[in-house]
Amino acid sequence: MMSHDFSTQNDIINPSQPRFIYQLTVYCVLLMLVTSACTTTPKSTGMRDDGLTAPVEEVSPEIVEQKPKYTFENGSQRGDDLPPVTDSGNYEQKRAPTGTVIALLNQARDQQRNGKPERAAAVLERALRIDPRNAQLWSELAQIRLQQGKLDQAESLAAKSNALVKDDDELKQRNANIIKQARYLRGG
Amino acid sequence: MSKRMRRTRRRTKRRLAEKIAWLLRWQNLRWILSGMLLFGSSFSAYVFYLDYQVRHQFEGKRWAIPARVYARPLEVYPDMALNAEQFENELSVLAYHHTDSPKQPGSYSRNGDHFVVITRDFTFWDGSEPSLPIRLDFENERLVGLQHAYQGTELPLVRLDPGIIGRIYPSHTEDRVLVKLEDVPPLLVKALVVVEDRDFYEHNGIALRSIARAMWANIRAGGMVQGGSTLTQQLVKNFFLSNERTLWRKFNEAIMSLLLEWHYEKNEILEAYINEIYLGQDGKRSIHGFGLASQFYFEKPLKKLSTEQIALLVAMVKGPSFYDPRRYEQRARERRDLVLELLEQQMILTELDMVNAKDRPLGVTTRAKSTISTYPAFIDLVRRQLRTDYKEEDLTSEGLQIFTTLDPVIQFETEKSLTRRVEQLGQRVDSKDSELQASAVVVSVESGEVLSIVGDRNPRFAGFNRAIDAVRPIGSLIKPAVYLTALQQPEHYSLISRIDDGPLSLKLDNGDMWAPENYDHEFHGEVPLITALSNSYNLAAARVGMDIGVPQVIDTLQRMGVTREMKPYPSLLLGAVPLSPLEVAQMYHTIASGGFRTPLRAIREVLTAKGEPLTRYPLSVEKEFDAAQIYLLNTALMNVMREGTGRYAYSSLPASLVVSGKTGTSDDLRDSWFAGYTGDKLGVVWLGKDDNQPTQLTGSTGALRVWTDIFRNIRPQSAVITPPDTIEMAKVDKDTYLLADSHCSDTIELPFIKGHVPALPAPCSEAYSSQEGEQASDQQDDQQDQKSGRGFFDRLFGR
16 A cells, blocks of 8 residues: 555645635625525514504494493482492682592492402492592491401591591491491401 | 746746636635635524514513503592683693594593593403493582583593603603604704615615725715714614724624614614714713703703703714713804704705804703603602512513502692792792702692692602602601690590690700790790690600600600601700601691501502503501590691691682691701691601701791692591580680580680590689689699609609
């Protein structure tokens, strides 16, 4: 066997590093570019909703017909077991009309009947923002908290209601009952 | 050709032939091919890795939706106090479109005091509110009619969609002003492309032609006019903040740019670029994106920039620090003009426009405003309250909807009054190095909701939030807590108990002497409790406090909702207790609500991006004080406003408005405080200097003025509270503050705890003349018990 000139062969096996890498890189990049030209490119859709503008909607006839969320009840739909909304405020400026508060009160009671006490509480809080010194609303909230087992809250809310009651003995009594029950359940 | 040359050539050819033959031999070819394959696959793997990085970053940034923060929704109902102007302001905050005949949700028409509005539908915590056409009629500052616009039915309540007041971004980016491509001025886009990347719309991410052209242009211009990097490459550079300029980095950048272009449209890349590109530094905060940069440099929205301002921003892309227009005005201007010239060359600007633009100054504002958040103090409060329940990542990327308590109208009035008044007061009090600062909080009395909050005399600053973090001695604001503690012992204290406002000196535990003084450095002798509080006498308060005990006062403060640790030193009685304005608001809220402690809230509910309920923060109430005792204190606080240190308020507020409040001034007039409330709203204002220098303002001359301005404009309501059952009213002679009867002419009616009405008659009364002699002295003995300043031992062992 003829002995090869290994030095020259080494030169051949290990050509200069940078040139080799360079050539390979060019090869691969070309490969990529070729493949990119061939394959379908997945493009993303550019939808982004960050709420800066309100979505513009077509007003369909349905919207005009849609029933508003709250309607005035003229008292006829109230059941006998529901106590009347008391007029306990006596401050300078006019109070929110009872109609608005009744509508919310009824919604709260609906929620309770549907087994959604926390929703009912949220509605009552909403009513309280409109008519904050309405003893009845505070009392109903106290009742919900009592049913939920939040006894400290129930007691404080009932006390708050009492602080606002004027002449409604029945409401005072109901609050007293709530307080009594809360204390009893707490064991104190 | 010489022989030698031919021989060399042959030898070279032979060598070459040998080399090729050698290569083509399978064994060797095998090695070469597997080497290439190995390299190829590892290279591909690397490319996949980069691809993942690119997409993750790009979509991570684009699809991460920061939490939306809403103000309270406006609820309208018949007979509510609201006028047409206020209502139209609310609509403009909500970006409702004014038109002659509204048809779309989000539009309205106005005819004097009559509106027709098509509301937008919206999903709240308690359900969705459908879009409704409604008609509103205003009269005499009230909403008198609310009806369905077409059916005519009366509506009891309509809730409008809430306005977005801000978003929650990751803390290292603070706020961004995201802009959509269609909202970007066309000139900006054109300029960017022309200056930075002429072939943007044509290339694949790297533009060799661009690099060549840029080099040529730079050589010709004799300076760096164009960059060789494409916009895509710059975007990639921005995503991966490292600034190394190595070959390796360039290599990565090239591949990632190709990948980016592969996945995303030109417009998406451009939009991301416009929102991501680094354009400056504000202390620790980096300014990214043209929207934010526009606010930062010009205090104007991007849409409102002029030609030369746009050119400046584009000029700065190359090096925002190097071309900082505030630090290197000349340099920045030169480059801006270069850009303008380029725009004219490319026929984007006419020669006239270019010349005019070059003529104009840079237009940057001098003071670097580090914020674009509309309500930084409030958003800050919201963030803190959410931090306990939500992780940072959830808040900044899930698109949560946060419903807050902020009332934009009250916030506006608070800001307006505060800035105006502090500006005025500051003129007398500001010095070059230390200016007067301020903060304010307004909360709802019954619900404990935070309606407005301001943390800086410039409300737009997103820096130090003084409303929450400026913890300062509250001075005389502590006195109501002292007197409330006293009034909890009706057998010893009533509103007319005589308190000694004479000299007082005490030896403290450490041996020091404590000898407090009144502000006027005078002594006022014996005064009734109500007057001592009204005029904020220090010595009287100190005496009462020492009598009842400092730990008892601390207990009262804790029941009021103060959670900070307080040391039971006598100086506490005069207000050496540092609190923030928000903490003061919590404290006074318990008084204003009739003795019920309600944690102050800025958030009502949190919903997911889709509208599913997540968390609700309910109203919670804890009875802490007896209603009757609070009633007494409230009477005294009303007196502060009518006759005491708070009486300035009635120079602008109607006499019929029932106001209660307390002024507070700390040592050397370093802090000026006022806390005051009506039936429905409570406001706390603090003025002071950050370096704690004296302000030359007392609570009355400083904070009270701001408070009065605010309350004049936020339509507060009085609440006439009926006295609790355990209260008995009695007439008292105004001169002596002793029990009066029909014989007395100048009387005032005051409340007392039932069974503890002091019986000592006033000299003007009939009872007095018939009680001379023994009876009088007996009564006086009993009355001595009501006199403060005498310790337990004194009483026990006689006078």
